[in-house]
Amino acid sequence: MVLIGVICGLLVITALFAGCTQSAPATATPVPTTLPATAPETTTAALVAATPSAAQTTVAPTATPVPNFTPSQSNLVVFTAASLTGASNTIGSSFTKAYPGTTVSFDLDGTQALKTQVENGAYADVFISASNSYTNTLNKEGYFVPNTVQTLTTNYIIVILPPSNPGNIQTLADLAKPGVRIAMEASTVPAGTATLAVLNNLANDTYSQTWKNQTISNVVTYETSEPAVATKVGLGEVDAGFVYQSTATAAPSGTYQSITIPKKDNYLQTYTIGILNGSKNKAAAAWFEQFMISSAGQQILKQFGFTAP
């Protein structure tokens, strides 16, 4: 008796799994008849370009709240490098204003974590990566739609200090002082690789290997994402932290003090954007990528401290 129950249980569970992973009923993907060919200068121009297409009306704005990360006609899932956390709200609202009927969900995490998730089957429409090498790996493994990977923006590394500067750090040389506490990203995080490269460059050009070794021994924590380092610095728990310039620029004035790193020693981190093969909204994903590369998206990134590519 119980045996029959167990078998039925297995069937029920299998059915449930099959049902849950079923793709949304495929209606004809609305292909906009007028894809904004030139970068829309203002959002109203984009509206004018988008509304005439009859296809827009088939994208039914959902009346009931759609849970995050459900693949649906009008919801885009964007896996984004954590350093775009500050900009993500503005990007999301600007995009949905320019393309009514769409919603964007950002999954913000270290690029290394997002890459692992994609490789293990996580669903996303667009992937914004902070590291060329992770992008190349994913590309080689065939996760991107061919020819959709483009350069999005760039970022430099900077040293930030708590506003009160408890470690009394005036120059980069002070980072090697004994007793200084530094926060850095883990080496698997793109910002961490960039920081290590910067330290190497600085050691070779200006300071010594001893300086580099001292600085590294002053690191008290290897965080798993770039914003986490900024948080520790902001709380005053560490004396200095290596982050992207965008974090320092976009923060309200007075949040951090900063020490810039000379361009010749700095590491230019290149962000890329691409559409994933597994996406079920490739058309909407293309709109998003187009939006981000156009002057509308670039303007937002510049506002948040990113450097134009």
Next chain:
Amino acid sequence: MKQNMAMFLERFRKKNYRPNLTYLIAGVLIAAVTFYLAFPIIALLIRVTPDMFFTTLKDPDVVRALWLSLFTTVITLTIVIVVGTPFAYFHSRYSYPGKVVVDTLIDLPLVLPPAVAGVALLVLYGRAGILGHYFNMFGISIAFTTLAVIMAQIFVASPFYLRQAKSLFEQLDPAYEQTARTLGASSFRILALVTIPMTAGGLISGAVMTFGRALGEFGATIMFAGNLPGVTQTMPLAVYVGMEGDINVGLTISILLVIISFAIMIVVRIIQKMEAARA
């Protein structure tokens, strides 16, 4: 088999299907729970070959994370038991002003998200923290040290033991302790020789849960103690960081944790069986 089917159909026809339905539902539920809990573990074991496992075990980061995890968790457990047992005893036996508040506070870390606990500890004991900056003046730093790992573990894991101990002591028939008192035993003797032996089984189970929770603590640790191999990088942190770099490292540590968990559960079952045999 045919006979069983015939009997089964007979009972159905007689509309006496209630017991069968119960068995059916029971079967479904048991299957669902068993598979939901077992399959992820099995998947983990399938994904890592023994070869990969032993190679990655030699990785110095893995070894350090293992030692640090075990070291901190054992200390956490010791402190929770040594301090928590008398506390739970007095808390359950006496009533004092503010007892309700303390009762609620014991349960608080259970519902508090670990990351929040980490932030709270950091804001209090951190170098720029409310209490922390006094410690800092004396040169004592707490955040980003192994001590911080232990403090974070105690914060999130102690409720498991305290609640268990408290409810066990409350349920214990006071007659035993009263008899001991009439025979002239002091409070301490009563606690050690009467109360604890009688509640040992439940206390051990509470200790096991505390150990497990402390071993698996991630959010509070990374927030308050940071992530530094050898100093504050416990196994869960190593899994997370490892997964992103070399997935084999992450999987190996995960299996290590599963093995340790199973080992503890087996040891506890054996102890409980021994206790039951003695009683």
